Amino acid sequence: MAGLLSFIHRNWQNAVGAPKATKAKDAIKIGVLGAANIAPMALFTPARYHPEVIIYAVAARDRKKAEAYAKQHAIPHVFSTYEELLASPLIEAVYVPLPNGLHLEWALKALKAGKHVLLEKPSVSNAAEAALLFNHPLVTAPNAPVLLEAFHYRFHPAWMAFVAQLDRPNVVHARASLTIPGKHMGFGPDDIRFNYALAGGALLDLTYTMSIVRGIYGASPTACTSCEVATMPSPPGDGLCDYKYDAAWTFPNGGTAETHGNLQAGLVEALKDFANAEAVHRPVVVPDAALPEGQEKVRTRRVALYNFIGPAMWHRIDVEDRFVVRKKGSEELVREWTVKESKKAYTLRDVGIDRPSEPYWWTYKYMLDEFVNRVRGREGTGAWIEHEDSVEQAKTIDMAYAVSRLPLRQTTKFDTASL
C-alpha cells in the first residue's frame, strides 16, 4: 500500500504537483527546434521546476503549428524557421528533438550560432556522422559550447545503483530489452521512426539497449554476432526500417550480450519485458575468514534493473547472489545458498551523493541538472555522456546493421565543412 501511495505521489508531483520554480535572473533560455512530441515530457516538465531553465522559444517548419504549440506549452516566443531561432542572441541553449537524420546538421548549426546543445538520442545516424560531429572544430575547440547526447537514463540514481552492484570484469552475460507498444502510442507507418531518409529504425530509436550493455561491461562490443530484424512492410513503410531487432554481441572480456527492441509490441508483451537490464557474473571466489582451511566460498551474482527508462515512475534492482562453499581445488560442495535483495534508488542520497534531488525527479530532470551544471561550468554528479561514448555508441549501432540484412542509415548530404 505504501509503495502504491509513493508511486502516485511521485508521478503526480512530476506531472503537475511539484512547485513551479521561481526562475533565476540569469536562467538559461532554451530554444526548441521543432514542435516535437517528446519535448513536453523530456524538457518542458523538468524545466517547470528547474530555477535555472526557461523554455524561451520554439520554431517549427510551419509557423501556425509553432504558435499553437507555444500556446499549449506556454512558450513565450515563436520563430518561423529554425535559422531564425538560432540567430536570437537571447537564446543560450538549444534542444534538438528532430528526426535522427537531421541531428548532425542542426546540432552543428546551433553550435556555430554559439548555442549549447541538448541533442536527442541517437546523436547521429551512423558512425561516419559521429566522426563528423564529434571531431568537428565547433565541438573540439577550447571553450566550445556544451554538447550532450540525451541518454537520460544514465543520470538517474537507479542506473547508478545498478552499476554499483556490478563487478564489470567478471560479467559473462548482459541482456537489455525495450518493448514499446508503438501501435498504441501512435507510431504508425508514416512515423519518423520508419522513415529511412530520416534515419529511422528501431536499432537507432531504441538505441538504449546497446547503450545499456555497453554500460554494463564498461566497454564497447568486439562484434555483433547476429542481428535479426523485422521491418515495416513496404508499402506503406519504406521496407528499410526495422521495427524490431534481436541482436547478439561479444565483449572484450569474453562475455556476451543480447539486446532486444520492439517498437510495435502488444500491450501484454510490452508489460512483460518493458525496459529491463540484466547482468550475470561468472563464479568468483570471495574471502571468508570464518571458513576452515581447505574450503573456499564462491559467489555467482545476477543483477537486474527493471524499468531503466522511467525509473522515477517505478523501478526495482534485484541482486541475487548464489553462494557455494566447496573444497579447494575440487568441485565438491560443502553447502550452497542464495541471498536475494531488492533495492530502489530515487534520490542522489540513495546512492551516497550529497546533492539536492527529489524522488519525483524523472531521468530528464537529473539530466537537465547536469546539462545546466556543465553550461555554468559547475561540478556535477559526475554523470555525463562523453563524446567518445557517443561515437562508440554510433559504431555499435553500425555493427548491428552490418550483420542485419538492412543497410546502414544514410549519412547526411549536409556539408559539415561549410560551417
Ligand SMILES: NC(=O)C1=CN([C@@H]2O[C@H](COP(=O)(O)OP(=O)(O)OC[C@H]3O[C@@H](n4cnc5c(N)ncnc54)[C@H](OP(=O)(O)O)[C@@H]3O)[C@@H](O)[C@H]2O)C=CC1
Ligand atoms: N528522450 C526520449 O525519451 C525520447 C527521445 N526521442 C527522440 O526525439 C526525436 C524526436 O522524436 P519525436 O518527438 O517522437 O518525433 P516528432 O515526429 O514528434 O518530432 C520531430 C520534429 O522534427 C521536425 N521535423 C523537421 N524536419 C522533419 C521532417 N522532414 N520530417 C518530420 N519531422 C521533421 C518536426 O518539427 P516541425 O514542428 O518543425 O514540423 C517534428 O516536430 C528523435 O530523435 C527521437 O529518437 C523520442 C521519443 C522519446
Ligand SMILES: O=C1OC[C@@H](O)[C@H](O)[C@H]1O
Ligand atoms: O524512450 C523512448 O521510447 C519510445 C521510443 O520510440 C522513443 O524514441 C524512445 O526514446
